[in-house]
Amino acid sequence: AQKITQTQPGMFVQEKEAVTLDCTYDTSDPSYGLFWYKQPSSGEMIFLIYQGSYDQQNATEGRYSLNFQKARKSANLVISASQLGDSAMYFCAMRTNFGNEKLTFGTGTRLTIIP
């Protein structure tokens, strides 16, 4: 069984600062994918970034990067130069690559950017 742990229920960050959202995972499967989604107050789930377990480099998408440490089973999301529009819930999720495509989600972190 897969498990995702997000230990930060809420974070407050000053605008323009970088922020790191923590995510640890547990799986016995050797091949898996890790995802981050953003859920603003409007409610939609927005895909941000993906990291494959065999990817040699950390994933980056604009201001988002994923700090993937396989030995520690962590996949932290780093947002550089935070903006007011980054205020939202952020969910880490995992999917194994053997058969079942379902995503297992963490409990989320509520990020608030302070002007």
Add this chain to the structure above:
Amino acid sequence: DAGVIQSPRHEVTEMGQEVTLRCKPISGHNSLFWYRQTMMRGLELLIYFNNNVPIDDSGMPEDRFSAKMPNASFSTLKIQPSEPRDSAVYFCASSGGTEETQYFGPGTRLLVL
């Protein structure tokens, strides 16, 4: 390109009534997922289809819930009869298949009185 389309966006109904949620996946995607989000349980998978065939329905709460995918461009999630504890946001998502990213629809916010 249109994203995943869900309807209705909001639904308020009374206990005991039938509720039908609808989803149109992204064109060309062959996997479709139904998730439910509640404060108590977070985001959890209810069921997913691949090439219109249900693959994993282990998350479907009970016989009151049923899902169908009659063709590649349409799926329904039905609750009959509905109960107050079914109140939640129901998301539909689709992907191009194994190892592909899932893209979510806007969700249906269901309130059962």
